[in-house]
Amino acid sequence: xxxxxxxxxRVARLARVAVxxxxxEALRGELNAILTFVEELAEVDVxxxxxxTSVTPMALKIRxxxxxDGGIADAVLANAPARQDDFFLVxxxxx
Numbered sequence: 001x002x003x004x005x006x007x008x009x010r011v012a013r014l015a016r017v018a019v020x021x022x023x024x025e026a027l028r029g030e031l032n033a034i035l036t037f038v039e040e041l042a043e044v045d046v047x048x049x050x051x052x053t054s055v056t057p058m059a060l061k062i063r064x065x066x067x068x069d070g071g072i073a074d075a076v077l078a079n080a081p082a083r084q085d086d087f088f089l090v091x092x093x094x095x
Contacts, residue, residue: 003031 003011008028012019019027070076073086082089 003028003035007031 005024005028008019008024008031011031012027077083077086077088080088
């Protein structure tokens with residue numbers, strides 16, 4: 001696939017990038033090189049290769065999931081402007 005000068009102008013306009021007239025030919029060459037590289041990537045056989053989210057192996061730190069009540073409701077609500085029992089009171093927003 002080859003990009004012509006009109007396509008370069010259109011891509012620059014869509015990307016809202018100001019491109020001087022003398023830079024268009026160089027930009028055309030760069031876009032063609034990028035598209036050639038993408039076409040090469042399309043030829044690579046990736047059958048049997050698992051998708052990755054990162055190039056380095058990563059694992060999440062796993063901890064035991066413990067259910068607690070916190071036990072610090074008074075400390076959490078100490079700075080609340082209004083409260084009722086162990087809950088924040090907020091003004092009604094929706095009628």
